[in-house]
Amino acid sequence: MKSRTVKRLVTGLFVTATCAGAYPAAQATDAPSIARGKYLAEIAACNDCHTPGYMEAAGKVPTELWLTGDSLGWYGPWGTTYAPNLRLYMQKLDEDQWVTIARNLQTRPPMPWFNVNMIEENDLRSLYRFVRALGPAGQPAPAYLPPGQVPPKPYIEFPADPGS
C-alpha cells in the first residue's frame, strides 16, 4: 500500500472516531423564516398534540386548523391537561417574549417542555413567525382539571405509576 493511501486511511479513521465520540453540537440554523417554522411545527411534533385530530389523521389536517389546540384530555396523576390553542396564545406575546418563555417553559405532562427549552433561538423565532402568520383562530382549549377529577371523554389515561 502506498504511504499516501495509508495516511488517508488513518486520517479518515481518526476523524470518524473523533466525531463518534464527541457528539458535536448541532449547527446553528439559518435566519428565522416562516417556512422553517412550518417545518418545525411538523417535525418537532407540536402539531401532534396542539392540532385537533392530527395524529389520528396521520398529519392530514388543513393548515388553517394547525395549532388551534385540542379538547382531548391527558388524564394522569397530575390531573387533566389540554394542549392549548397556540394560535391564540402567540397573539398575546411578542417574539422576544416568546423566546424567553420558551427557554424557561415548564408545564405539566405530557407537554415536552424540556425539549422546547433546548430549541435554538432562530428556530423559536421561526416557530413564532409561522404561528403569527397563520393568525388567530379557534377556541381556547378546555381548562385544566385537578387530580382525581375524571374528565369528560375523550381523554387518554396515563397509568398512576408507570414504573409498576
Ligand code: HEC
Ligand atoms: C405530547 C403532547 C404535546 C406535544 C408533542 C407538544 N405539546 Fe405543548 N402542551 C401540551 C399540553 C397537554 C399542554 C398543557 C400543559 C399544562 O396544562 O400544564 C401544553 C402546553 C404548551 C405550552 C404552554 C402554554 C401556556 O398556556 O402556558 C406551550 C407554549 C406549548 N405547549 C408549546 C408547544 C410547542 C412549541 C410544541 C412543539 C415543539 C409542543 N408544545 C408540543 C401537549 C403537547
